[in-house]
Amino acid sequence: MTAPEAVTQPLLDVRDLVVQHGQLRALDGISLRVSAGEVYAIIGANGAGKSTLLRTIAGLHAPTAGSVLFDGQDVTSLRPERRARQGIVMVPEGRRLFGSLTVEENLKVGATYARPGPWTIERVYEMFDWMRDRRSQRTAQLSGGEQQSVAIGRALVANPRVLLLDELSLGLAPVVIQRIYGMLPQILATGLTVLLVEQDVSQALRVASHIHCLLEGRTTLEGKPGDATAEQVEAAYFGLAGAASATPPGGRSEA
Amino acid sequence: MAWVNAIIQGVLTGGLYALFACGLSLMFGVMKVVNLAHGDLAVVAGYVAIAIIAVTHVPVLWSFLIVVPVMAVLGYVLQRTIIQSALGRGALTTLLVTFGLSIVIENGLLQFASANTRGIGVGLALVRDSFSLGSQIQIGYLLVVIFATAVIVLLGLQYFLSASKYGRLIRASADDPEAVQLSGADYRHVFGIAAAIALGTVALAGIAYGMYSQLQPTTGTDTILLFAFAAVVIGGLGSLWGTLLGGVVLGVAQQIGAQINISYEVLAGYLVFLAVLVLRPQGLTARRTQP
Numbered sequence: 001m002t003a004p005e006a007v008t009q010p011l012l013d014v015r016d017l018v019v020q021h022g023q024l025r026a027l028d029g030i031s032l033r034v035s036a037g038e039v040y041a042i043i044g045a046n047g048a049g050k051s052t053l054l055r056t057i058a059g060l061h062a063p064t065a066g067s068v069l070f071d072g073q074d075v076t077s078l079r080p081e082r083r084a085r086q087g088i089v090m091v092p093e094g095r096r097l098f099g100s101l102t103v104e105e106n107l108k109v110g111a112t113y114a115r116p117g118p119w120t121i122e123r124v125y126e127m128f129d130w131m132r133d134r135r136s137q138r139t140a141q142l143s144g145g146e147q148q149s150v151a152i153g154r155a156l157v158a159n160p161r162v163l164l165l166d167e168l169s170l171g172l173a174p175v176v177i178q179r180i181y182g183m184l185p186q187i188l189a190t191g192l193t194v195l196l197v198e199q200d201v202s203q204a205l206r207v208a209s210h211i212h213c214l215l216e217g218r219t220t221l222e223g224k225p226g227d228a229t230a231e232q233v234e235a236a237y238f239g240l241a242g243a244a245s246a247t248p249p250g251g252r253s254e255a
Numbered sequence: 256m257a258w259v260n261a262i263i264q265g266v267l268t269g270g271l272y273a274l275f276a277c278g279l280s281l282m283f284g285v286m287k288v289v290n291l292a293h294g295d296l297a298v299v300a301g302y303v304a305i306a307i308i309a310v311t312h313v314p315v316l317w318s319f320l321i322v323v324p325v326m327a328v329l330g331y332v333l334q335r336t337i338i339q340s341a342l343g344r345g346a347l348t349t350l351l352v353t354f355g356l357s358i359v360i361e362n363g364l365l366q367f368a369s370a371n372t373r374g375i376g377v378g379l380a381l382v383r384d385s386f387s388l389g390s391q392i393q394i395g396y397l398l399v400v401i402f403a404t405a406v407i408v409l410l411g412l413q414y415f416l417s418a419s420k421y422g423r424l425i426r427a428s429a430d431d432p433e434a435v436q437l438s439g440a441d442y443r444h445v446f447g448i449a450a451a452i453a454l455g456t457v458a459l460a461g462i463a464y465g466m467y468s469q470l471q472p473t474t475g476t477d478t479i480l481l482f483a484f485a486a487v488v489i490g491g492l493g494s495l496w497g498t499l500l501g502g503v504v505l506g507v508a509q510q511i512g513a514q515i516n517i518s519y520e521v522l523a524g525y526l527v528f529l530a531v532l533v534l535r536p537q538g539l540t541a542r543r544t545q546p
Contacts, residue, residue, distance in 0.1 A: 084439035096434040097429040109427045113422060113439030142542060158439060 011036045017066035026052040028217040041208035050197040050213040059083045083233040087161030095151040097139040102238035104135040110154035117159025124153035145176035214237045256390045265510035269503030270402030274460040276486035276498040278453035284493030288433040290295025291353040294480030295360040300461030301470045315376035323458045330454025331447040364472035414418040485528040492507035
């Protein structure tokens with residue numbers, strides 16, 4: 001950590017998180033600190049534990065050890081709906097829209113327990129201009145990218161302080177992915193912090209202010225996107241021999 | 256004319272069956288719980304009504320103002336305790352738990368209320384009287400009132416589910432309880448509310464059947480639950496207006512069966528039930544499965 005980051009209290013402080021899925025240790029002592037206003041990207045291959053990490057932060061998995069601190073408060077034992085009301089809101093993998101509800105109803109559900117803030121359904125319609133005309137359609141009639149936009153809108157109207165984005169790019173065409181990630185600056189401009197999980201490394205490197213690479217539940221690389229070479233990222237991503245010693249967890253100064 | 260009469264009587268009886276069915280359908284549609292204690296809870300509501308009328312002398316028709324809230328609270332508590340704890344352990348567990356509840360209720364009623372049959376509002380003009388259409392058709396006021404009640408309940412439910420905040424949360428929780436949590440809602444509380452509403456309609460069903468016929472500790476499983484199931488399956492699972500359609504089809508089939516031979520009444524209803532299961536298992540109001 002650089003000096004100014006160490007002084008300010010992180011918005012989200014995850015300490016030594018261990019999550020067990022039966023016999024499998026999905027997360028093995030993961031720590032991360034997300035400061036306000038950051039775009040913190042967690043990258044890693046399939047099964048690295050990225051989604052488990054995000055879901056544990058959202059409260060959907062209970063960790064066997066470790067803690068999650070949000071704005072200095074320990075939220076490890078809080079149920080997911082309590083965390084959402086405090087401002088940790090997740091866009092889940094696979095979008096998970098309410099299929100029998102219309103677009104607008106999906107947004108209304110998201111706004112039910114909203115914190116006060118800049119985001120309203122109206123504002124979401126302004127950001128995604130196609131959405132207003134199709135607000136009374138069922139979400140099943142939308143394309144994948146449109147569904148993803150509704151899922152993001154549903155999270156935004158809750159006025160989160162930290163937005164967790166789980167694999168936004170999953171199953172979407174590259175041009176659609178570009179368009180959705182293109183919305184990120186607008187979202188960040190309202191003062192949100194974003195913690196995202198992405199399998200698409202180049203996409204993550206483009207948008208992130210901080211990257212954190214996982215491999216089999218452990219941290220293999222952490223730092224600013226510019227600090228690590230492509231080779232280092234590749235090694236950390238695939239777990240190639242010698243990578244661990246070249247870039248120990250937290251170590252990035254040599255790059 | 257006898258056939259017209261059979262059809263009219265069948266349609267009206269369908270209102271009663273829809274009242275039986277809508278709570279069962281709601282609980283299945285939202286929580287995916289097949290509540291085998293559904294009929295027994297209706298009988299409990301009927302007995303509670305009888306007790307309240309005897310003790311407080313409230314007019315029979317207004318007893319529902321007390322019984323419906325009582326049953327709604329019971330529904331919320333049941334859902335938040337034994338049904339919710341069973342939900343996390345697979346679909347079969349809820350079946351076993353509600354089956355157990357059914358046995359407990361039935362035997363509890365036998366123990367504390369005896370096996371005697373009881374009616375509600377026996378001798379009341381509304382229960383006894385009828386009006387004539389032409390020379391051969393006699394229509395009981397009670398059945399008309401029950402049918403109207405069923406339609407009002409279904410309209411109210413539809414309005415609540417489509418337009419209110421909790422209605423929206425109930426539909427969202429039915430789709431994806433986990434995603435609802437991510438929007439800050441406790442799906443367990445939402446399920447509790449859905450169960451409270453379901454048992455509110457069960458209370459009306461119990462009172463209605465107590466007035467239409469007679470209640471006995473076993474009525475819940477051998478009549479109410481079975482007819483509710485038949486109506487739900489015929490109409491289509493999880494569809495509110497399907498329960499009315501299912502109830503009407505069941506009622507008409509029974510009356511037509513009875514017209515042919517009085518001993519065919521129940522059989523005819525089940526034959527239609529079976530035919531729907533074989534030919535159109537998704538029910539008459541087709542509701543395609545979610546993609």
